[in-house]
Amino acid sequence: MKSFPYADRDALLAEASRLEVEIPYAAGAQVLLEPFVASGRRFANRCALPPMEGCDGEPCGSPGELTTRRYARFAAGGSALIWFEATAVRPDARSNPRQLCIGQETVGRFRQLVEETRCAARAPQGGPQEVLLILQLTHAGRWRRDAAGRPAPVIARHHPLLDEALGLPPGRALVTDEELDRLQDDFLMAAECAAAAGFDGVDVKACHGYLLSELLGAHARPDSRYGGSFENRTRFLCETIERIGARLPHLLLACRMNAWDGFPYPFGFGADRERPEEPDLAEAEELARRLGALGCGLLNVTLGHPRVLPHLGRPYGAALAGAAAPPEHPLAGVARLIGAGARVQRAVSYVPVVGTGYSWLRQHFPHVGAGVVEQGGAALVGAGRNAFACPDFPRRLARRGRLEEGELCIACSRCSQIMRDGGKAGCVVRDREVYLPELRAGRRRAKGARG
Numbered sequence: 045m046k047s048f049p050y051a052d053r054d055a056l057l058a059e060a061s062r063l064e065v066e067i068p069y070a071a072g073a074q075v076l077l078e079p080f081v082a083s084g085r086r087f088a089n090r091c092a093l094p095p096m097e098g099c100d101g102e103p104c105g106s107p108g109e110l111t112t113r114r115y116a117r118f119a120a121g122g123s124a125l126i127w128f129e130a131t132a133v134r135p136d137a138r139s140n141p142r143q144l145c146i147g148q149e150t151v152g153r154f155r156q157l158v159e160e161t162r163c164a165a166r167a168p169q170g171g172p173q174e175v176l177l178i179l180q181l182t183h184a185g186r187w188r189r190d191a192a193g194r195p196a197p198v199i200a201r202h203h204p205l206l207d208e209a210l211g212l213p214p215g216r217a218l219v220t221d222e223e224l225d226r227l228q229d230d231f232l233m234a235a236e237c238a239a240a241a242g243f244d245g246v247d248v249k250a251c252h253g254y255l256l257s258e259l260l261g262a263h264a265r266p267d268s269r270y271g272g273s274f275e276n277r278t279r280f281l282c283e284t285i286e287r288i289g290a291r292l293p294h295l296l297l298a299c300r301m302n303a304w305d306g307f308p309y310p311f312g313f314g315a316d317r318e319r320p321e322e323p324d325l326a327e328a329e330e331l332a333r334r335l336g337a338l339g340c341g342l343l344n345v346t347l348g349h350p351r352v353l354p355h356l357g358r359p360y361g362a363a364l365a366g367a368a369a370p371p372e373h374p375l376a377g378v379a380r381l382i383g384a385g386a387r388v389q390r391a392v393s394y395v396p397v398v399g400t401g402y403s404w405l406r407q408h409f410p411h412v413g414a415g416v417v418e419q420g421g422a423a424l425v426g427a428g429r430n431a432f433a434c435p436d437f438p439r440r441l442a443r444r445g446r447l448e449e450g451e452l453c454i455a456c457s458r459c460s461q462i463m464r465d466g467g468k469a470g471c472v473v474r475d476r477e478v479y480l481p482e483l484r485a486g487r488r489r490a491k492g493a494r495g
């Protein structure tokens with residue numbers, strides 16, 4: 045792993061200028077520590093932890109020991125908002141056998157997790173530290189796996205590249221409109237369980253190529269209420285948000301949405317019809333406006349597809365084993381994520397947007413995040429891999445006004461590698477005792493499987 049060559053602001057901004065991308069940069073990060081009110085809630089500061097799956101649930105979908113440890117660490121760190129990881133709305137909607145799943149059987153354990161998380165948020169100061177807790181609800185769709193961990197894809201549309209990657213024949217049946225209607229009921233039920241468990245809100249996940257994200261880009265889904273026009277492609281998401289809001293008016297409605305999938309038109313959401321390699325963020329802006337009108341009070345904007353186009357959503361230095369190096373400079377990826385988030389934030393200025401994709405920036409992350417907030421490009425700044433590496437970054441920022449390179453994520457992709465190898469994910473570099481053995485065990489399994 046090469047060392048990080050951008051020791052100071054000037055070095056980073058010189059690289060941005062060479063790449064012809066825009067990177068906001070604030071001298072101090074104080075704005076990230078200031079409270080604000082939006083969507084009827086008080087946010088204790090502008091620091092957020094976006095969903096980070098640990099793949100460490102029990103077979104029934106309940107949080108496991110490491111899940112509880114992770115959220116206690118997150119909460120003790122001082123972020124105003126914790127956006128809990130991808131959680132399936134029913135057991136057969138999971139992407140791996142250890143993915144969390146919320147339902148009648150597991151809601152009690154989720155209640156305990158919420159209580160322990162709130163308790164950890166209060167502990168460091170011995171007084172009440174408000175923290176907003178959002179649960180991400182999902183169906184894994186194309187990336188579904190069965191209880192034994194075998195691929196069991198549910199697809200909303202055909203896609204030449206992804207169908208081939210999964211070995212799906214052209215005649216493979218699509219999930220039907222009737223099945224999707226029933227799935228809306230599952231999202232509603234899961235939201236009810238999340239409310240009963242004590243979460244402040246739920247996210248209807250529509251990103252990263254999972255089922256609802258695939259529906260957003262389902263241009264070619266013949267004779268379906270859920271495919272073709274923008275109205276139809278966004279129907280599932282919008283109706284689900286609307287139904288949850290009607291049933292559970294006190295819940296904060298959230299959506300983590302892809303602004304662009306990264307595939308050429310007509311194979312994804314947000315693609316420019318004239319220039320196949322470019323995004324057209326008009327659809328993302330319109331979707332955000334519709335979600336806002338339906339009562340959605342929190343958005344998180346992301347891009348790409350973690351399995352096929354990881355550089356778009358998770359700019360990184362080192363690739364997964366056997367994968368190609370990123371096709372662009374990671375700073376270009378960070379700039380694109382910032383730009384997409386800002387476009388959506390400006391389209392719906394009354395809905396707070398959480399920006400993500402900053403972890404590659406290391407010590408510059410709070411300054412860039414503060415720059416984005418000061419320019420109105422996001423209301424909150426999310427730390428994804430940095431949540432694994434440095435869950436208490438807000439407290440460190442409050443103490444010192446800055447973060448040091450040596451305490452942050454180095455974008456080495458090892459947490460993603462653990463996930464890909466079927467292990468329990470966390471930071472191998474900064475939480476080494478727990479996660480280095482996981483990495484090693486996973487690598488051994490992968491080598492054994494290859495023979």
Ligand SMILES: Cc1cc2nc3c(=O)[nH]c(=O)nc-3n(C[C@H](O)[C@H](O)[C@H](O)COP(=O)(O)O)c2cc1C
Nearest residue numbers: 094095096097129130357358401402403427428429
């Ligand atoms: C190990 C791992 C698990 C993740 N789990 C989720 C998840 O459950 N839901 C989700 O929407 N994104 C997930 N992400 C994506 C992150 O939330 C985030 O968008 C991405 O890492 C980029 O932000 P960063 O640069 O701060 O890491 C995950 C990423 C990693 C590396």
Ligand code: SF4
Nearest residue numbers: 453454456457459471
């Ligand atoms: S293992 Fe740690 S340092 Fe490496 S990418 Fe993941 S969070 Fe960052």
